[in-house]
Structures are given as structure tokens and as C-alpha cells.
Amino acid sequence: MVSTLWSNAVALAQQPPSPVQPIQPPSGPSELGSYLPIVILFVLAAAFAIFSVLLGPMVGPQRKNRAKTEAYECGIEPSPQPVIGGGRVPVAYYLTAMLFILFDIEMVFLYPFAVSADALGLFGLVEIFLFIATVGFAYAYVWRRGGLDWN
Amino acid sequence: MNTAPVVPAVTTSPSASFLLWLLLLVPLLGGIAVAFLRDAKTAKLAALGIALLEFVLVIPTWIAYDPAGSRIQLSSSMDWIPNFGVHLALGVDGISLVMIALIGLLMPIVIGSSWADKLPEGRSVGGFYALLLVMQAGMIGVFAATDVFLFYVFFEAVLVPMYFLIGRFGGPRRQYAAVKFFLYSLLGGLIMLGSVIGLYVVSGDKLGSGTLDWATLTTVISQESQATQTWLFLGFFVAFAIKAPLVPLHTWLPDAAAEAPVGVGVLLVGILDKIGTYGFLRYCLPMFPAASKDLAPLVLVLGVAGLLYGALLATGQNDMKRFVAYTSIAHFGFIAVGIFAFSSQSVSGAVLYMFNHGLSTGMLFLVVGMVIARGGSTLISDYGGMAKLTPLLGGLFLVAGLAGLSLPGTNSFVSEFLVLIGAYPSRPVFAILATIGMILAALYVLWAYQRIMHGPVRGDALLGALKGPGAVAAPETATRQGIKDLDAREIAVLTPLVVLIIVLGFYPAPILDVIGPSVEATLHSVIPLGGN
Amino acid sequence: MLATVLTAQPVPPADKLSAPAIDYGAIMPVLIVLGAACVGVLVEAFLPKHQRWPVQVVLSLATLAGAGIAMAVYLGDESTPKNGVITLAGTLAVDRPALFLWGTLLVLTLGALLLIADRSVEPGGAFVAEAAIRPGTIQDRAQVAGTGMQTEVFPLTLFALGGMMVFTSANDLLTMFIALEVLSLPLYLMCGLARRRRLLSQEAAVKYFLLGAFASAFFLYGLALLYGYAGSVKLADISNAAAGTDRSDALLFGGLGLLVVGLLFKASVGPFHTWTPDVYQGAPTPITAFMAACTKVAAFGGMLRVLQVGFESTSWEWRGVLWGVAIVSMVIGAVLGLTQTDVKRMIAYSSIAHAGFLLIGSIALTDQGLSGTLFYLLTYGFTTLAAFGVISLVRNADGEATHLSQWAGLAKRSPVTAAVFTFILLALAGIPLTSGFVGKFVIFSAALQDGMAPLVVIALIASAVAAFFYLRVIVLMYFSEPAADGPSVTVPGAFTTASITLGVIATLVLGVLPAFALDWAGSGTFAFQ
Secondary structure, eight states: OHHHHHHHHHHHHHSOOOSOOOOOOOOSHHHHGGGHHHHHHHHHHHHHHHHHHHHHHHHSOOOOOTGGGSSSOSSOOOOSSOOTTTOOOOHHHHHHHHHHHHHHHHHHHHHHHHHHHHHHHHHHHHHHHHHHHHHHHHHHHHHHTTTTOOO | OOOOOSSOSEEEOHHHHHHHHHHHHHHHHHHHHHHTOOOHHHHHHHHHHHHHHHHHHHHHHHHHOOTTSOSEEEEEEEEEEGGGTEEEEEEEOHHHHHHHHHHHHHHHHHHHHTTTOOOOTTOOHHHHHHHHHHHHHHHHHHHHBOBHHHHHHHHHHTHHHHHHHHHHHSOTTHHHHHHHHHHHHHHHHHHHHHHHHHHHHHHHHHHSSOOOBHHHHHHHHTTSOHHHHHHHHHHHHHHHHHHTTOGGGOTHHHHHHHHSOHHHHHHIIIIITHHHHHHIIIIIHHHOHHHHHHHHHHHHHHHHHHHHHHHHHHHHOOBHHHHHHHHHHHHHHHHHHHHHTOOHHHHHHHHHHHHHHHHHHHHHHHHHHHHHHHHSOOBGGGOOOHHHHOHHHHHHHHHHHHHHTTOBTBHHHHHHHHHHHHHTTTOHHHHHHHHHHHHHHHHHHHHHHHHHHSSSSOSHHHHHHHOSSSOOOOHHHHHHHTOOOOOHHHHHHHHHHHHHHHHHHHOOHHHHHHHHHHHHHHHHTTGGGTOO | OHHHHHHHSOOOOSOOOOOOOOOHHHHHHHHHHHHHHHHHHHHHHHSOHHHHHHHHHHHHHHHHHHHHHHHHHHHHOTTSOTTOEEETTTTEEEOHHHHHHHHHHHHHHHHHHHHHHOOTTTTTOSBOSOTTSOTTSHHHHHHHHSOOOOTTHHHHHHHHHHHHHHHHHBSBHHHHHHHHHHHHHHHHHHHTTBSSOHHHHHHHHHHHHHHHHHHHHHHHHHHHHHHHHHSOOBHHHHHHHHTTOOSOHHHHHHHHHHHHHHHHHHTTOTTSOTHHHHHHHHSOHHHHHHIIIIIHHHHHHHHHHIIIIISGGGHHHHHHHHHHHHHHHHHHHHHHHHTOOBHHHHHHHHHHHHHHHHHHHHHSOSHHHHHHHHHHHHHHHHHHHHHHHHHTTEEETTEEOOBGGGGTTHHHHOHHHHHHHHHHHHHHHTOTTSHHHHHHHHHHHHHHHTTOHHHHHHHHHHHHHHHHHHHHHHHHHHHSOOOTTOOEEOOOOHHHHHHHHHHHHHHHHHHHOOHHHHHHHTSOOOOOO
């Protein structure tokens, strides 16, 4: 048992260095400096968020009503029996949100495609239409099966 | 260091090798066919016919085997799973031939003895006989296989019909007994599987590609180191010790034998358990000679322990079937001592005992079954003075009992005598202890016989059976009332056994001639190591 | 300073992107399955209710046949490289093990699909008509009585199958993760679609989803750590990076650990098994059959590739841990199986014990280990498929009668069903002349060859313990008197009969004549690139 381990270890140690050199992690202060813009972006974003949250209560009028204290103040009435802590949201809302995310992500893919459309040529064009079609199938299913009916 | 056997290990003799395949396939296919017979009478007749055909087939096989010929005869082999070097290989040596002959002989007797059995309600007669025949095929396969994998397949496959025979057709505690039997055997089988895989792996290291061919393995594995041999030996040994059964692993046998229907019990103690002792001879000794020699004292201790323990418990038993089971445990201890004493007399005696035990204990079980069939109780205390009512049954009970205690003139005497004189020079202590076992045998057999057959007619079973329409106790009316002596069928079933017990008691040469060379060949691997 | 930093940024090259080379012949089976799944969604969208079931059944069966033919054509082609191709920009490796697993998945899915399609055992099928109806309401009771069903099950099954196929051939961890999600999400959903015992079914779905999401998160975490270690998600790169470097082992083994937890969860290896009994019990039985057979194949297929391609070079550091996991799984499966009173839960624990055996084969990093595990997956899949097929037949007025006491005396009422189930149980116990025995033989011999003798001994003892609870069912069926108000055995329709027959015949054939399947399983190893 031990001898097997040892011979394994020896064999490993004797292996030549691997031919495939993976991406080297960045090293040295100058390389780290390249992350600085991201840090700055984080700081700015955080500062803006904190600033907005603090500013609102300070400068805005404080007139509360029932609609405004709902969890989702977006015009959709929660289900008739509110449970403790905020009431329910119709399931159709989630469906819509889901569909929105679906098409959102489709957009995310369309942008890089557009950038590389030339390089990818006809293959890319066919591929992206297939991609749109797959999302379209799901959409067709939701539509035909009444997922978009709001009753 | 291993002096090669004088004779070539295996010769292929295709001319007669089909006989073994026939022996295997006739009961297998016959059993499947019988399962579909709806009519009870037809099923019984068909099963009996198949069993008799099988017995007839044994005769040319016996003739075709040449005791002076090679180690394994009538052999044939074809690829089965080439990936593991596994073959469908059959062949017999003297030892397995004798066992196959015993199967062929006992099977018609078992079927004849079960003829009038009342099966539990709702169980089909065809199913019972089908399982019996399928089990016969499995047992033939165990003894005829010359490929370890194939042997293992049959070894395990035999469990399934036996499990159903006990569990579906047995006595009141049949579920418990069947499960216990199956689990014990399966545990042993799985431990053996570890060793079988070990054989494959070790032979693969040695030969380049693994094999499970018995003849190849005996030459390859017997050269392996002591440690390797010991581990592999233990795997096989535990399985065979459960099967045989040797003492700490024996507890399933009394339950299984007590709950099994009588005919099934005969097969259980008469043949199925012999797989264990046969395994010692066929697998443990030739493949692991060094380990066998090393661990022989352990086996001898277990054998003697079983011999004495079985005898003591048999003496104390009140249940007749359990009584027979414990006598069997004692006898298996004796056989184990004979095998692991490593002298040609003792091993010949042990092999002869394997055959004789099938006859004598098989007959004892049948006779006990006939007693139970009359009185309806399995307890010795429920009987008394039965010989007055059924003199013939009483007499045959005595014959079976005397064969069980190895009275000179019965078959068992020859085998026990051979074991003892063979074991004494090298293992005097064990031989002396085994002799004590023989004395105890006289005690338990005669005492049981006396309690059941002699004295005044008494006991709940007998008196209950006598209390028919008009309660009477006089022997002459009893025969008319409920308890009859043996009928023609029962006499026909017992006659061949009585004849063989007496003939082989005086003239065992036919068997000894057949097993002699195989026993020598088996010992060839052990004796050079100073096993004797 | 900011300005200098910003200007120092190199502008990335605009287009290094080009279309990847695709070996369409190799991936055709996957394309067919996923394409047909999309068509299945359209069928759901545009066909009227009463036409959906027949169309979906025909479509699904044709898909499996088509994928099978495509695979056969690819294999039969002389120009097909023997050691596999890496295609789709290095994301898919279509090598012999992958093709074996694809074939296994296709056949097992065929069996499961036949169970799913059956509508005669349970009038209307095992699936609910409207999954959104709340359990216990009047509408719910009405839909139990009706014969409608959610035919979405068919495309969902095909999607899951597609995911499984990609999972077993994924050459990098990212593809593997996506495939994991593609195969899991339909399963979560299908678990909740049982027609009867809606609450139990929904509980199963939620439990499976939540725990599955955890497992996916583990997988993803592991993936991230490994990327941090090797700078690549490709298995071959990770292996190369691990061989002879001085990088942080914490990242490597942390990553591997988390990754393997995700895989072990999917494969229901103890101690990551806790979902298995509940989900197997609650899910509609055809789906349980599909999960038990196919998910196990996919999960162990993926595990084999990850361990053999990605981590073979470091095996002596992690193998001890997986030894422990295998032991725990076998012990949990065998011991807890003893205490079960529900047939489906019992088979679930049996699957946990079998997962332990499979893990033994998976960590024997040899060709024998690979081919043995592949073969075992094939055999176990067929047996378990047939087992659940039979379970779906034993019913009373409330649906399936899965409590063990209800199986008492089954042999008397339905000898054929009892005989078939006995055969299946014997196969699960590993009795010779069944595929279970040959499977055990190949796995244990591979393990012994690779120096894992103690593990083999424990596995054999666990097998003996597990045999007890299989035996218990046989005892109940054959040796006990039937209960007065016991269940009846439904006469199976053509679909269920076909499925059970497929499983039983395969179990028998692979037990008696396993050579061809063993040859196929051993015909090649993983492509390393």
C-alpha cells in the first residue's frame, strides 16, 4: 500500500512539466493595478447607492398610504387575503418576470453576436436564429397555453 | 517444489462428454416442463420419469469413467464469457462422479417418498416437483463444473429452488428457516465470491490474462505465496464450512432440516451439504495446498468439535428431524477430520463417507418422515412402542439407525474405519476424539430408537391417532384404525437403500476403486509439503 | 493617476472569434433529442388537448429510434476515430465511453418512456391533469377521476435525456454544469406531477429542487475554485496543471471536493442521499424509474470522466476520502434498507447501496474500473427500470399499494408478477445468472486489481445484508397468506408490459451472455484533450 503510494509519488515527480500552459495568473504590482478601474467603479456605485438611499427620506415628502407600503409597488394588487407581513402576489406576475428575464438574456447574447457577426459568417447567423427560435418556442408555449391571460 | 501430478490434468474426451450435458439438461428442462403441468398426478409421474431417466443416464457415465485414466474425464469446454476467461466447462473425477451417482440414486427415492405428501394449501404439486428437478440440475452442475466461475454459479443457483422448497412447502416455521438458510448460504457465497474474484485477479497477474479454469488455477495458485493462499483459502473455506456445516456455522441446518418437507430434507442433508466437503477436496486442497496444510489443525479442531457437539445435541433432541440434522452435523465433522488428516486412507474414507452418509442418513430421514406421517407429530416424546404397531417400519428404522452409528456390516462402518486408521498415524489425538464420537453415536441412535419404537404403546401422537371412531389401544385393531405399517410404495422407496447399505458394508470396492486415483491426485498437491 | 491607469489598459483584440469546427455526425444523437424536445414544446403549444398524447408518444419514440440510428450510423462508419473526437470547440468529447453511456441512456429512456406513456394501468396515466390545482380541493378530486394528463412530460423527458447525454460527454466543467442543470430542472418538475398523493409528490419535487439547487451550487463553487487553480475549465487542462506544479493544493482539492459533492448528490451516494427515499417515494413511479435508471447513469458517467480525465494524476490524495464515502453509502443503503416498510423507499435505499458499489468501480482508475462501472450502470438501469415497472402494477383503490404489508401473498393472486419481481430482486441481490452478479463481478475484480481489497470485503458483506431486505419481499410475496383487503395486480397495458419485458430480458441476457456488452463497455477509454 505504502509502496504503491510512494511509487505513484515518484512517478509524478518524474513527469515532465505539462506542455499545456494554462493562463498565468497575474503577478506583480503593475498587473494588479489593472484592476483599479473596477475598484473605482465599485466605490462609485456603492457611494451612489448609499447617497440615494439616504437622500430620499431626507428631502422627500412623507405621505404614506396602503399602496405605497406594499412589497411591490408596481400597480398589481396582491391576492385578496393578505398574510402577515405583506400579502401575496399573483403567480402571473412571476411568469411575466420570468419571460422578461428570458428575453433579457436573449439580448445579452445578441450583443456579442452582433460584434462578431462578420467573423462567424453564415454559421453564426444560422446559430443565432436557432437560438432565437428556441426561446421563441418557449414563448409560443406560454402564449398558446394561456400564460399571458390575466384572469 | 510442487511435484507435478503423474497423470495429465485434463483430457478432453468428446465422445462421452455429452453425457454430462444430458445429466445437466434433462432435469433442468424437465423441471421447467413439469412446472406447467396442472394435473397433480401427471406432474408426479412426469417428475418420477425424469428422475428415473436421469438415474439411467448415470449408468453409462459411470461406465465411461476410467478410474485409471486422467484426472478429469468426460470433459468438454466452450467459451462463455471470454472477457473473464470463463468457460462452460464440465468434467468429472472419481469424487464428483460418485456424488453425481448419489444424486441420480436419491432423486427417484425422494420423489417416491414425497408421493403422498400433503402440500400446504394452495401450493401446486407441479411447482414442488419442478423445483426438485431444477435443484437436481443445479447440484449436478456443482459437481460437474470444472470452471470455478461456473461452479460458483451453480453453487448459488442451487440456493434459490431450495429456498422456495423450504419456504413454500415446509413446516410451521418455514419462513424463518428458509430465510436463515438462504442468508447463511448467501453470506458464505459472497465471501467465496471475494476469493473467486481474487483467483481471477491473481491468475491475471501471473498469466497476463485472468482465468477461472480449475485445472489452470490449481497449477498457478498453488505456487502463490503463503499469505495469498491463506486469504483465498479462507474465502472458500467459510463458504464450504457454512455449507457442510462445520460447528460454529451450523445453526441453519437444524432449522432448515426440521422445517423442510421430508424429501427435501433428504436432499438437504444427503447431497446439498456435501457440496461443502466436496469443495474442500476439489478447491481448497489442490488450489491452496500450503494454506490447507497450515490451517489443517484449525479445521480438525472444528471437525472434532462438530463431531462431539453434534452428537451431544442429537442425544438431547426431542424433535426427530432436528435429531437427524444434528447426527448429520456430527457426521460432517467426521468427514472434515478425514479430509484434513491428509492420508489416502482417511480421505478415501471421507469420500466414501460422503456417499454412504447420503444413503444412511437419507434413509434415516425417510424413515423418520414415515413415522411422522403416521403420528402427525415430530416430537419423540409423542411416540412409544410403535414397533408393535408397525413392525416393518420399526425394523427399517433400526437398519437406518445402525447404519448411522456405523455398525460393522453396514456401509458407514467401512468409511469411518478408513478415516480413523488413516487419521491415527498423523493425528492420534483427533482420531481418539473422533472415536468418542462413534460411541456417542451408538447412544443417540439407540436411545431414540428405543424411545420411539419400544416399550408400551404411548405418546400423544400415537394414542391420538388411535383414538379414531372407537378409541382402542390394542395393536391388532390399531392397524385397522389409523396406523398402518409400510405400504408397497414405502417399501419400494426404502428397499434400494437397505440393499446398498448392506452390500456396500461388505463390498465397498466399486466405490473405492473409482475414488482412489482422484483422492491420490488430490493429495499429491498437499503431501509434498509435509502435509502428512 | 486615474488617467494613466485608464490609458494603460490594452485594448482587447476585436475579433479572435471564429466558428468552431463541429462534427455533426458525432453529436447527431444529442441534436436529435434536443431538437425533438423543442418540437415537443411546439406540439404542446399548438395541438388540441386530445391529440397531444398520441403525437407526443409517437414523436418521443421516433426520437429515441432516430437518435439510436444516428449513433449506429456513426459507430458503423469506418472513418469514425476509435479513440473519440473532441468537438464543438473542445466542449464535447464523443469517445467510446460516452457513446456507451449514450446508448445506455437511450435504451433506458425508451423503457422509462414506455412506462410514462402507459395510460391503462392508471386510467389516464400516472400524471396529473393540471399540476397547478391545489391538492385536496374539489377540482383536485375531479381531476383524479378524469383521464387527462400533462403531456409536457414527454418533452421534459427528452430535455432531461439531452442534458444527460451532454453531461456524460462534457469535456469541460462549464458544459458539464449547464448539462447538469438541463437534466435536473425537468426532473424537479416531473417529480411533482403524480396524479395521486399530490402533496407527497409536491413535497418530493420541492425537496429535490431545494437540495438539488444546493448541490448545483456546490458544483459551481468547485468549478470556480478549479478555474482559479488551473486557469481553465477543461478537464485535461486541470489534470495537466495538477501534475507537477507548486500551485495551491487548497484550491485544487477544495474545488474537487465541492465538485464531487455535487456529483455524488446527483448519483445519490450516501451521505448525500437524503433526498433519495422521499423523492423516489413521492414522484410518479415512471419518473422514479427514469431517475433511478438514467440519472444514475448520467451522474456516474460524469463522475467517471471527471475522476479519470481530470484528477487521475492526483488520485492518491483524494481516493481515501472516496473510499470512506463508498463505505458509508454501502452501509447506509444496506442497513437503512432493512427498516423500510415501503417498496419504493426500499428500492431507493437499495439504489444507495448500489451507488456505493458503483463508486468503488469509479475510483478504480483503471480500464477495468471504467468498463466495469459502465457495464454495472447498464445492468442496474435495466433491473431498476423493471422493478419500478412492476411496482406500478400493484394497486388498490387509492393508487399504488407500496406498503410492504400490502404485498403479502402476492404470488397467490398474481404468480407472474410475483415471479418477475422475485427475479428482479434476485438480480439486485446479485445472484448468479442475473446481470447483477456479472456487474458485481466486474466491479469487484477491477477494485481488487487496483488494490482495494478491504473495500471489496465490505462491499460483499453489505451485499449480504442488503440481500436480507430483498428476501423479505420474496418471503412476503410467496410464503405469507394474502391480506383480506390486499391490492390487486392491474393487468398491464402494452406499454408497461413492453417496458418490464425489456428490463427483465436485459437483466437475464446480461447475466447469462454478458460478453458482447462487456466487449462494448471495454472498447475504449476517455479521450484526453
